[in-house]
Amino acid sequence: MRRSHLLATAACATLAWAPLVANAQFAPAGSGGAPTSTVPGPGNGSSSSFEPTENTPAAKSRFSGPSPYAPQAPGVNAANLPDIGSMDPNDVPQMVPQQSANPAAGDWAAYGHDDSQMRYSPLSEITPQNADQLKVAFVYHTGSHPRPGQTNKWAAETTPIKVGDGLYMCSAQNDIMKLDPTTGKEIWRHNINEKYEAIPYTAACKGVTYFTSSQVPEGQPCHNRILEGTLDMRLIAVDAATGNLCPNFGNGGQVNLMQGMGESVPGFVSMTTPPPIVNGVVVVNHEVLDGQRRWAPSGVIRGYDAESGKFLWAWDVNRPDDHSQPTGNNHYSRGTPNSWAAMTGDNALGLVYVPTGNSASDYYSALRSDAENKVSSAVVALDVKTGSPRWVFQTVHKDVWDYDIGSQATLMDMPGPDGQPVPALIMPTKRGQTFVLDRRDGKPILPVEERPAPSPGVIPGDPRSPTQPWSTGFPALRVPDLKEKDMWGMSPIDQLFCRIKFRRANYVGEFTPPSVDKPWIEYPGYNGGSDWGSMSYDPQSGILIANWNITPMYDQLVTRKKADQLGLMPVDDPNYKPGGGGAEGNGAMDGTPYGIVVTPFWDQYTGMMCNRPPYGMITAIDMKHGQKVLWQHPLGTARANGPWGLPTGLPWEIGTPNNGGSVVTAGGLVFIAAATDNQIRAIDEHTGKVVWSAVLPGGGQANPMTYEANGHQYVAIMAGGHHFMMTPVSDQLVVYALPDHKG
Template sequence: MPLPVRALVSASLLVLAAACAGEPAQPVKAAADVDWPFYGGDAGGQRYSAAAQITPANVTGLKVAWTYSTGDLARHPKAIEHAAFENTPILAGGRLYVCSQFNRVSALDPGTGKELWAHDPGIDDSVHYPNDNICRGVTYWADPEAPAGAACAARIFLPTVDRRLIALDAATGAPCTGFGKGGTVDVGQGVLLERKGQMQITSPPVIVNGVIVVGSSIDDNQRVEEVSGVVRAYDARTGAPKWAFDPLANAGPGVKAGAANVWAPMSADPARGLVFLPTSSASPDFFGGLRPGNGGMANSVVALDAATGQPRWSFQTVHHDIWDYDIPAQPTLADVGYGGRTTPAVIQATKQGLIFTLARDTGAPVIPVEERPAPQGGAPGEPLSPTQPFPIAPKPLSPTKISEKDAYGLTPWDRGKCRELIRGARHEGIYTPPSTQGTILYPFTGGGVNWGGLAFDAGRQVVYVNTSSALHRVTLIPVDKVQATKQAEMGKEVSAQRGAPYGMKREVLLSPLGLPCNPPPWGQLHAVDMRTGKVLWEVPLGTTRDLAPGSQLLLGNVGVPNAGGPVATASGLVFIGAAMDDYLRAFDGASGRELWKGRLPAGGQATPMTYVWKGRQYVVIAAGGHGKSNTKRGDSVVAFALPGPLT
């Protein structure tokens, strides 16, 4: 079969670039080795590296050092259309560990990308997983009590989309037979599902003092009494159950709901013996009449005692959520110098484009939070919260209100169509309740910030975070009209919310030309000074090059929606893929200026990582595209480095 045109063009550009590279590579000063042993760089998820060999002065010299293929493209040629390569590799114990879309975990040589071992758990790719086939990461653990050199003295814990937690010998990839049954724990044991794929595990577990904690991803908007979002803990050596925590256990009498699960990555503070959970919304997303009250510990940052599963504190970021504004990102643990006082804190970014900063020991706001009046007049039987919490700083990083005069379009015709869409929907700013008229959610349920989270440079006291901007229109559908709506609007998301008096329809508001109806930028990268809460800079992120070839000249620098997060380094660089074009980028952390971009073989909707191995710094990203973003699919892990000889 001939190569696709896109592949031919990319290959031609690579040949041309090689032919034009006339100058020999400059010597590179060897650096001290630096690992990346956790999904978020460290247990607290700061996504920061002390690596400083690559600098703003030399970053333009980055070249592809090696590329590794997981093989998923060949093994799952049809199912890969419904997969997302969101993995962030980890480097620990001298090996780089990668988890593919279909949960195949590989150990690689960090300097060459050569596969050292691989374990395929045999995911059934005929099962439709509503949240796609995803493995954001694996977890490394060195048992402090194990004899040196013993089998499974160091372990890789692999979470799977079919609800398994698998322990593998980090040196060989062999299952740790003393863990669970033959190396596997069934995390969904005893959970009754209506169908396969209803409950997944998509994010890496965390380990605190020998206790491994795992969350779950649950299908949205299907019914009122959904599967419970219980977080479970096991003995990291044996797999024996330790405890279970249900965020809705204290939701109050008369509440009918499930979910409130933890699908995003968690964080850990081993010194305090705490694990930090970002909980999601209770079911169903867009009608809460059968779950009166604020939802217990749904939509909350929850600090649990890792030994017992007992909550130490919780802080709710949305009261009585009916907007799918669950907490999507890993809580970031950092010492924050706000107001001239250093406080051990939790920094939590949200889909609303808000950043909450909470004291790590108590959950009290470090940066004050105000309860502000929220729009009222929900659907009949909807007990809305009269207020919602807003931090006084930083400002919202995403726009939250739109009127028809703000409608975007390239021509008066398509702008007019967007004006009609906006004018015809209910919208009184953020937290306008869903309605049968159709309500605009702005930001849309993809963010603001999503699962990519933020990076924090503690020395500079700066948060780097990316956001997306689009409009969702959510329409409540009386229960007796749901089936007819499904049949009439086959290409749109229509869900029954079974057990509620309303189903729902959710759609992105686009012009007839397929462009967002809200004004650009549609994707941004921001820098926030956490000493003051002030936004230092914000710049568009990404281009429309791979969404609509040729459109970039017409649209300009509009930014695009994105999936994945940033990484900060000691030299002052910020690396990020995420955008819906096939690039990894480097930005100057001081100014926000884009300094470099490297072409990827497929969509880079993942969070990169960086490390120093045998004196050379590498920046690595998964490039396999994203099913829901419809970016180019693939199965590559790409490493960039400065190519010069080490001195």
């Protein structure tokens, strides 16, 4: 579940000595069986959920959270919104064609440019020949950053959208604004007064959604709307022209998304992605804080009427036949897989593609239901008329590695066997396995094989799946399994330290099961492969751009007694103190026999990763000619990284961990920041050559976007930084353009 990030940048002053030759290799292909949508193997799945009932006695330990039936803590429903009523999904008005279906050439109408989420722009003013002339056109300050006394939990991760005369975006704490796209001047700003307490793991707002109403006539307020999901679980609709709340949406423009969720505290559940609108249905997912407790709030996915904000349906994994809102003291089933990645809508098929995460208590699976095991860490295609899955494709069976999907699915056409284009979906994963599926039925277009996944020494009563799916027709975005000789360092001293660390851990490859007696190594790990930056795809050239991480983790299950000694307790425990244990990395996993200790696989004394560089890569794949790798190289220099967190200032492309994605343009350029060297780059799409770079005022952990205004092409990046990537926080949106030769 949740975002995942990696700290730990590593690079080394002594690198000056060595020209950087760091080419990742691909994992070897093998053989196996056909993919399966059910969890293979005996003992993999219990017949029912063990969720506590109202009569289950509450745990007495001071390290345990309250009953799921306890009332929500003050501040959970931050705006004190009344309950929202339901309506029949068949009564949803016919949606008018949306801007995001076919954006104007200079617009960027949705999070990933348009409904396909390709992150491709047809703009071509900026080219590999002139990109080196790019200059800052303007900077906009969102005003959201840590105040004195507040822990830095900021990582804005924002991508603005551009429709017509406005650039629409949100601040890290969900204030919504419209900017003049040529000057950055604020046209309006809607403050939503979100409390610091509402920030979960990270203050992030990846973007907002533009919606044109079929019910409100053109020229009236709220004909065009900006919709946003917030950290404090509100669904908000404002008028795109004025920024005023839409009075006919929800309760005065807002819907309380904590309705029906049961017991919770502020910051436990939150929304960070722009909700897609499919055939008039706005679909919301949310992140649930990792590692807290087995009976964390539900990962339910819900549909609301985009016109009225009324509730339409819920997809609650453990109540598969009940799509209604819970009434009375009931709640959506607890601890079910949550989805925190951006979802993708498909109006033609009436589907929303939900990249799911894992059930609560990521590293222990014995308490999960069959139904949960079938849909965790999967792509689930929900019918927006009913809220029922039409198909499911699972990327990890019985995930206990936090390989939740962070990326947004990209829609594109693949050539079919008879020459006809097949509607396809590209689903990147943290495993570095990229699945290309037929979006009509979820069947793989490129071959997927079930291969044996050896799992010695499993936790009693918690067997692992004997096989796991591998996408054999697509280049693996990973390096081969780690070996002792891959351990690195500044000197043989820290290298020896890492070699011992490697040998002291259990490791039999990607699916090494969790262990209590000693640590286990997780590679690719929860920040590995493709995270929330997703991929960009140029439909003209057929080139797919992927940036990815090589950042293993070092984990260990701890007994309940040891977890209590470590002070691990869930965030909703009345004794929980912020920073006093457990919300990040280590987790109480209350309700299971174990807690979890998670650290990067690093030398904790120098802060350098234990494995050899590179730690981050960028790859271009030719989708039109057999998924060949066109070019691939490390992404990110050592300039801002080094041992003990010291910047080395070195320009060598060592390849740093990266968070945030890319944009590809008809001008033949890829724009990407993402790396922890705090730079934005323009890369020639066809050769991989970096043709321009600029230093940002903060970490560029966000997806850039590009648009045209007043006849000129602009490139925008939120340089918000990322607390966990340890890049500088800022509240600045930086927008670049070529110098105006006419002026």
